Amino acid sequence: MLLMTRLQGSLWFGIDKALYLSACVVLAAFPALMFVKxxxxxxxxxxxxxxxxxxxxxxxxxxxxxxxxxLRRYWPFMLAMAGLPLAVLIQQLATGAETLHVPYLYLRFALFIPLVIGMVRLGRPGMQSIQWGFMVCALVSALWLHEVAAAGRPSHVGFSNVIPFGNLALLTGMLAVISIGWNRPGEYLQAGLKLVAGFAGLYASYMSGTRGGWLAIPVLALIALAASRRLKRWHKAAVLAGLLGLMVLGWYSSAMVQQRTAAVVSELSQSVQHVTSDTSIGVRLQLWRASLELIQAHPWTGVGPEHFEAALQTFAARHVITPLAATMPHSHNELLHAAATLGIPGLLAILALYLVPAAFFLRHLRGTDRGTRVASAMGLALCSGFMVFGLTEVMFATTLVNAFYSLVMAFCFAYVVARQSKMSAPMAP
Structure with a gap:
């Protein structure tokens, strides 16, 4: 059965063109305004x-x-996106909570389900408007970080912590680059602007000093190249070689990069030799050890998100971790934090958020339709990027980041599903 025949075909009978165009603008505005406002x-x-x-x-x-x-055909995808709020409910039921309440922080993942229908109704041209939001986000982020990092690495940029700021700037830049696959032959200006946005995302990641984000650069680059059928193999090899050369050059020419990478070895050595544990790496190691102990003590329920900081204070009182580590709001690892606070259901929910979409998009990345490959590459970059970012940071700790993941995932999924149904996008009357 061809899905969405009626969903797309009835667009102009029930919804005014102005409303449709407004929705396209709002879709582009979401990533563009993400950090600014x-x-x-x-x-x-x-x-x-x-x-x-x-x-x-x-x-x-x-x-x-x-x-x-x-919903019926793609129920594993829907369940994966609703898994984290379900894990919260399971935790509350298992611990006998007086009232069941899923905070908006977690609920935003489940809102992927209704967002899908809105994305489908925008059609192919409407959904593609988000590419301009990615481009603006990367460019603005790079300029903003260039200004605030002039006096040294900042802890925050505007309202955002510098780590998720740098990570998402990198990701939106790479999503803009991937969207070049939607361009028609001869649209050199648009392609050029998107390449500039890609370099802006790399620059923002560099200026943020976020080492966990740097690990994602080759992963995202490989995904972007895999989506392109216009580049031959030797072209792709040359791009990868150029990127590698750029990273090596950055290491040799940047004192900041050398300092940040050398600090990893130094801080690990200090932690192992018990010189000090209150370094960036040392604090993470403490938090990971404390999280593992919480998982061992509460494997099925965790301690609950609202009790995590109190649990850290208990560890500090027992001298398991330092007072500085006890002030951290999360585990600095997405999987460990989910398991420590929500138990095994939380761990499975995070894995589902990563792996179920990754398997879906990877399958469609090998398709023959160019538009589907581009959207699939974007979806794969999204979940893969967050997977790498989550090794050293809890990205899903703020509602805005969760909304970004849910909305971009809905757009990528809806685009692939719409194309797979062989239905053309609705056009303006």
Whole structure:
């Protein structure tokens, strides 16, 4: 059965063109405003949910039936995106909580499900508007970090911690580069701007000094190259060699990079020799050890997200970790933090957030349709990037980052599903 025939076909009968165009602008505005004005970006997320509700209501019974078919056919994907809020409910039920409540921090992942229908109704041209938001985000982030990092590595950029800021700037830059695959032959200006955005994302990651983010650069580059059918193998090899050369050159020419990489060895040595544990690496090692102890003590329920900091204080009182480590809000590792706070269900939920979408997009990355390959590469870059970022940071600790993951995932998924159904995008009347 061809999915979304009615969902796409009835667009212009129930929804005004101005509303459709507004939704396209809002979709592009979300990543563009993500760091500049988080409140507006959050508003964009809410408006897109409203668009999804209007889209579903205007599609009638036939459209609702088609949406139900999407849910049934792709239920593993839906379950994976709803896994973290479900893990929160399981934890509350298992510990006998008086009231069941899923904080908005976790609920945003489940909102992927209604967002999908809004993305489907935007159609192919509408969904592609997000590429300009990626480009603006990377460019603005690079300029902003260039300014604030002039006096040294900052702890925050605006409202955001520098680590997720640098990570997402890198990711949006690479997503902009991947979107070059949507360009028509001869659109050199657009392709050039997207390449500039890609370099801006690399520069923002460099200026942030986020070593965990640097680990993701070759992974994201490989995914971007895998999506391209225009480049021959030797072209791709040359790009990889150039990127490697650029990274080596950056290491040799940048005192900051040398200092940040040398600090890893130094801090590890200090921690092992018990000189001091209150370094960036030392604190992480303490948090990981404490998290493992919490998992061992509470394997199925964890201590609960609201009790994690109190548990760290208990460890500090027992001299298991230092007072500095006890002030940290999370484990600095996505998997360990989920398992420590939500138990094994939380661990499985995070793995599902990474691996189920990765398997879906990897399967479609080998397809013959160019548009599908581009969207699949974006989706794979999203979950792979977060997977690498999560090795040394808890990215899912803020509602804005969670909204970014949920919304971009909904866009990538809807684009692939729409193309797989062999339906053309709705065009303006």
């Amino acid at each position: 988080p409140s507006l970006s959050n508003t964009c997320f809410g408006l897109l949910l409203g668009w999804s509700a209007i889209a579903l209501a205007s599609s009638g019974r036939a459209g609702v039936a088609e949406y139900g078919a999407i």
